[in-house]
Amino acid sequence: EVQLVESGGVVVQPGGSLRLSCAASGFTFDDYTMHWVRQAPGKGLEWVSLISWDGGSTYYADSVKGRFTISRDNSKNSLYLQMNSLRTEDTALYYCAKDGVSSGWFDYWGQGTLVTVSS
Amino acid sequence: AIRMTQSPSSFSASTGDRVTITCRASQGISSYLAWYQQKPGKAPKLLIYAASTLQSGVPSRFSGSGSGTDFTLTISCLQSEDFATYYCQQYYSYPTITFGQGTRLEIK
Numbered sequence: 001e002v003q004l005v006e007s008g009g010v011v012v013q014p015g016g017s018l019r020l021s022c023a024a025s026g027f028t029f030d031d032y033t034m035h036w037v038r039q040a041p042g043k044g045l046e047w048v049s050l051i052s053w054d055g056g057s058t059y060y061a062d063s064v065k066g067r068f069t070i071s072r073d074n075s076k077n078s079l080y081l082q083m084n085s086l087r088t089e090d091t092a093l094y095y096c097a098k099d100g101v102s103s104g105w106f107d108y109w110g111q112g113t114l115v116t117v118s119s
Numbered sequence: 120a121i122r123m124t125q126s127p128s129s130f131s132a133s134t135g136d137r138v139t140i141t142c143r144a145s146q147g148i149s150s151y152l153a154w155y156q157q158k159p160g161k162a163p164k165l166l167i168y169a170a171s172t173l174q175s176g177v178p179s180r181f182s183g184s185g186s187g188t189d190f191t192l193t194i195s196c197l198q199s200e201d202f203a204t205y206y207c208q209q210y211y212s213y214p215t216i217t218f219g220q221g222t223r224l225e226i227k
Binding site: 035044045046047050057059061062095100103104105106107108109110111112 | 153155168206208216217218
């Protein structure tokens, strides 16, 4: 059974930093592109970032480019999101999601971890 | 960036109804479209990809159609568990991915 378990979400002040983690199991982690998708409270879904199976390619939404860094450790079946220079508009539930066949749809999602940026 | 617009934003229906949700892309995206269902407090669930391919385990009452700019998600006979919010998502401009704003389906 595929499982994605996010962690690391907390309350942080504007300008602060945070690292999210996602532990994957139930599939061959290093075969798949992985993503972060977020959802602000009461709002829709927003794609944040993706990383290729080997970590060699990374992409970001314009809203987080230059502030967030995605990475992975295939030896630990783990995905990460380093979030710097946080803004109040980054407040959201952050989901880790597995790419279906490295084409851009998400066949499995974690339960999410909540990041709140507030003073 | 490709914009995805869903209609309606919300509506109500009764169990047993046939319902259709529409998603329109701001430019042609071929069939690079997925649909998700999200229930309150839960993660989204993939229903359909490639505009019309049903994800494994998804009931056959769900179907998708369309290509280019106009797409539809149809639920042929609403069940109580289908009341949720539905999102379309384009991946034509992969790696840049965008979602529609969502359609909330409520019980009448």
